[in-house]
Amino acid sequence: MREHVSGYVYVQARLGVTGAREDVSDQTEESLARVADWDVPKAVGFGIKTGEHAERIVAAGADGTIVGSALVDIIAAGADGEHPFPETAQRLESKARELKEGALAGAKQRAPEQSD
Numbered sequence: 001m002r003e004h005v006s007g008y009v010y011v012q013a014r015l016g017v018t019g020a021r022e023d024v025s026d027q028t029e030e031s032l033a034r035v036a037d038w039d040v041p042k043a044v045g046f047g048i049k050t051g052e053h054a055e056r057i058v059a060a061g062a063d064g065t066i067v068g069s070a071l072v073d074i075i076a077a078g079a080d081g082e083h084p085f086p087e088t089a090q091r092l093e094s095k096a097r098e099l100k101e102g103a104l105a106g107a108k109q110r111a112p113e114q115s116d
Contacts, residue, residue: 008041011062013048032061051102058106067099 013028028044035042044057045066054065074095078088 005040008043008063009035009038010066011035011042011044013044013046013057028057029060032057036061048099051098051105054099054102055106055109058103059109060106061110062106065099065103070095070099 011028011031013031032042032044041063042061043064043066044062045068047069048054048057048065048067049070054067057065071092074088074091077083078085078091083091
């Protein structure tokens with residue numbers, strides 16, 4: 001199927017509105033299981049906030065995560081004067097690194113047949 005696809009399947013991590021959350025919904029793993037046999041990249045978004053979230057989602061079968069609000073919140077705090085620009089940039093870099101490391105850890109947990 002991959003030769004017929006350009007892009008990816010966006011898997012919504014939870015019902016409701018987007019925004020950083022404190023947990024990952026069990027619905028995420030159920031949604032990934034429903035599309036597990038599709039030979040197309042799968043990316044999960046809606047509520048991803050931490051490296052632990054990214055780890056759990058990738059371990060469950062996602063090829064990647066989509067993060068918005070967690071990064072926008074850091075930028076908004078800087079724009080509101082809570083943090084000077086250099087600190088805001090460092091906070092963004094740190095969050096991106098945390099999410100990447102979580103995703104890589106999740107990939108290591110996947111079963112060999114899931115990693116193809």
